[in-house]
Amino acid sequence: MAMATVMGWIPRLAIGDVANVGQLAGINAVQLIAIIVQAANNARMHKKNCRQFAHHLKLISNLLEQLNMSDLKDRPETREPLELFEESLRKAVVLVENCRNKSYLYLVAMGWMYVNKFRDYQDEIDKYLRLIPLISLVEDSRKHLKAIEKDRKPYTLEVDEVKVQESLLKRDRSKSDSNRLSRQLSKRYPGVPLTEALRNENEMLRQELQRIQACMEHEHALVIEQLIEFTENEPAKLEKAASKRFF
DSSP states (O other): OOHHHHHHHGGGGOGGGOOSGGGGTTOOHHHHHHHHHHHHHTOSSSHHHHHHHHHHHHHHHHHHTTSOHHHHHHSHHHHHHHHHHHHHHHHHHHHHHHHHHSOHHHHHHTHHHHHHHHHHHHHHHHHHHHHSTTGGGSTTHHHHHHHHHHOOOOOOOOHHHHHHHHHHHOSSOOHHHHHHHHHHHHHHSTTSOHHHHHHHHHHHHHHHHHHHHHTTOHHHHHHHHHHHHHHHHSHHHHHHHHHHHTO
16 A cells, blocks of 8 residues: 555544554554654654654555555464564554644653654564564565665754753753743743643643553653642743743
């Protein structure tokens, strides 16, 4: 199935509502990659990482489009490695979609964790791809596999993103830190008062805290509690910093 055909099929999936891998059951590898490509185009954070990740998966899709995915699932020797491969892609859909709809402050604070996830998911996807029999029978498979193997650009945070993260995670913020955070929140929420933006962030962070506590991820819960405290205690400072930018 050509990528253009798959892209036309995507809107019926309501991708913006994807929150977990279970919602993506029954979607094959080529379709999952097409979903990731579209989600990467809509990312609001980690834009460069999302585009780079999507590019790598497009190289894989170029190879897979020459195979009959249904036939692979019917073959005992290919079913298990293909299922592992598709499970990794489902996790990748959620990762990239998170870069569009998660709390901005959460994505800033967890920036390096997301960088590591992009790298680890790419490695995992490549590993399971190599385990799928019949890949070597695809025409020009060596050329495709070589292009995939050579595509090893590092995932990272931009310098500005690192500075914002440092300002956010400080306990004692300077005026410069408040100015930086005020600017970034204003960009993230154009035309929205900072108090309202922080209220929206607070709601999303509380939802994320509930999810993380349910998963027993206590270390991440401590960070989110700190972010919630920031949204409740800092509005006045950030409003003051924002007003000084205009006078």
